[in-house]
Amino acid sequence: MNAAPALIGYMAMVGFAAPPLMLRSKWPHRAPVLAVLVWQALALSFSLSAALTAYHLATPTEHLHAGFVGVLHACGLHDGVGRPDPGTAEQLATALPGVVLLSLFGSFVWHVVRARRARNRHRRTLDIVGYRSDRLHATVLPYGAPAAYCLPGHAPRIVVSDSAVRLLSARQLDAVLEHERAHVAGRHHLVLATAEAFVSVFRWVPLARHAREQTALLLEMIADDRAVRTHSHAVFATAMYEMAAVGAPRGAFAVGGHTVLIRLRRVLGPDGDPHPVVIGAAAVAAAVAPLLPLLLACPPNLA
Amino acid sequence: MRRLGDLEAEIMDRLWAWDRPATVREIVDDINTQRPVAYSTVMTVTNILHSKGWLLRDKKQGRAWLYTPVRSxxxxxxxxxxxxxxxxxxxxxxxxxxxxxxxxxxxxxxxxxxxxxxxxxxx
Incomplete structure (x- = not known):
């Protein structure tokens, strides 16, 4: 029996049906860390399914061999030691899943390296142009609008405009900087890079686009949560408003700001943690989703 | 220990603050009011800034180049x-x-x- 049809069905479920469900749910914004994990698990699950589907399509008459070696082989994890006469189908069967997984990995590495290069370039200029503030542990840039961003990774920098320093109160400013510190400490750029890698390989899959978009938003929420741990919700929310509302140069950068509204409402009216059952179910989903394609592709050897 | 980048920043800081063309000698003298630094070091780093496109030099004062920042x-x-x-x-x-x-x-x-x-x- 060949597992390709089951795998394709599963891919359709994860890649096309699951994202709307996630988007409609209320819990992800209330448990953003868990939600990021679920999106990542779905992406991993989809990728494994794609690799295994490629394997099974290449070996339509593959018989499962009882025993551990057979299972490994059927999963494409084993090069078939001791199997006589590896035919073209077999070579293809090991090559295709390899191509899928390698292109994902390669894309991840490419995104990470390219981003690091851009950050290094940016940092070299920043260190000459900006004023280093030991008090704020940040680099201050002369700029007409209140703004803040961070350069994560190696030799991180937190950058804030002098307008923000003037406009915000000391506590508001520290809340904003705490938000940026959370991005750096949490290595959020690597999480985003996995979502970017997934979208570059599976551009046409709704899951990929939504995962990237939602991951970016959820990472902001995670950083927001970190900031309101040490500062009041009021201080943080008003800081957010000041940063968003005071005229940034139009057209200078991407407009798409309604995520700020979602974040602000969330900070102002914290809903509390989702029900433990919901948390539990989501955690189980995150843990099980990457294993499901393996179970589908390698029916347990008792079968 | 100071890194090369710091000296780059110190040189640019002065040229931006003065807002007029200046020679390496002037820059060295000004940095020397705060800490000792060799003329040749500042000369080298100023050259680097010029070749990286941060500084312009089109006029001379005597035998020394006058440097100006390319952009503010x-x-x-x-x-x-x-x-x-x-x-x-x-x-x-x-x-x-x-x-x-x-x-x-x-x-x-x-x-x-x-x-x-x-x-x-x-x-």
């Missing part, structure tokens, strides 16, 4: 900010800017959200 500090800062705030296509590169640019309606909605919980927009 504010111009560099604006370019950095726009990169950092997501104008570049490398979203994950500098990324993670605090908030995005918003429309008037969105700002109004923000104000409304703050108002309903009885908060001042100013602290």
């Amino acid at each position: 500090r504010e111009a560099y800062a604006a370019a950095l900010m726009e990169d950092g705030l997501g104008a570049s296509t490398d979203r994950p590169a500098t990324l993670l800017h605090f908030v995005e640019n918003m429309s008037e309606e969105e700002v109004a909605a923000l104000r409304e959200a703050l108002r309903t919980v009885g908060m001042q927009a100013e602290e």
Whole structure:
């Protein structure tokens, strides 16, 4: 029996049906860390399914061999030691899943390296142009609008405009900087890079686009949560408003700001943690989703 | 220990602050009021800044070049900010800017959200 049809069905479920469900749910914004994990698990699950589907399509008459070696082989994890006469189908069967997984990995590495290069370039200029503030542990840039961003990774920098320093109160400013510190400490750029890698390989899959978009938003929420741990919700929310509302140069950068509204409402009216059952179910989903394609592709050897 | 980048920043700081062409000698003398630094070191780093496109030198004072910044500090800062705030296509590169640019309606909605919980927009 060949597992390709089951795998394709599963891919359709994860890649096309699951994202709307996630988007409609209320819990992800209330448990953003868990939600990021679920999106990542779905992406991993989809990728494994794609690799295994490629394997099974290449070996339509593959018989499962009882025993551990057979299972490994059927999963494409084993090069078939001791199997006589590896035919073209077999070579293809090991090559295709390899191509899928390698292109994902390669894309991840490419995104990470390219981003690091851009950050290094940016940092070299920043260190000459900006004023280093030991008090704020940040680099201050002369700029007409209140703004803040961070350069994560190696030799991180937190950058804030002098307008923000003037406009915000000391506590508001520290809340904003705490938000940026959370991005750096949490290595959020690597999480985003996995979502970017997934979208570059599976551009046409709704899951990929939504995962990237939602991951970016959820990472902001995670950083927001970190900031309101040490500062009041009021201080943080008003800081957010000041940063968003005071005229940034139009057209200078991407407009798409309604995520700020979602974040602000969330900070102002914290809903509390989702029900433990919901948390539990989501955690189980995150843990099980990457294993499901393996179970589908390698029916347990008792079968 | 000081790194090369620090000296680059010190040189540019002075040229931006003075807002007029200056020679390496003037820069060295000014840095020397704070800490000792060799003329040849400053000369080398100024040359590097020139070859990297930070400084122009088209006139001479006696036998020494007069250096001027190519762009103002504010111009560099604006370019950095726009990169950092997501104008570049490398979203994950500098990324993670605090908030995005918003429309008037969105700002109004923000104000409304703050108002309903009885908060001042100013602290």
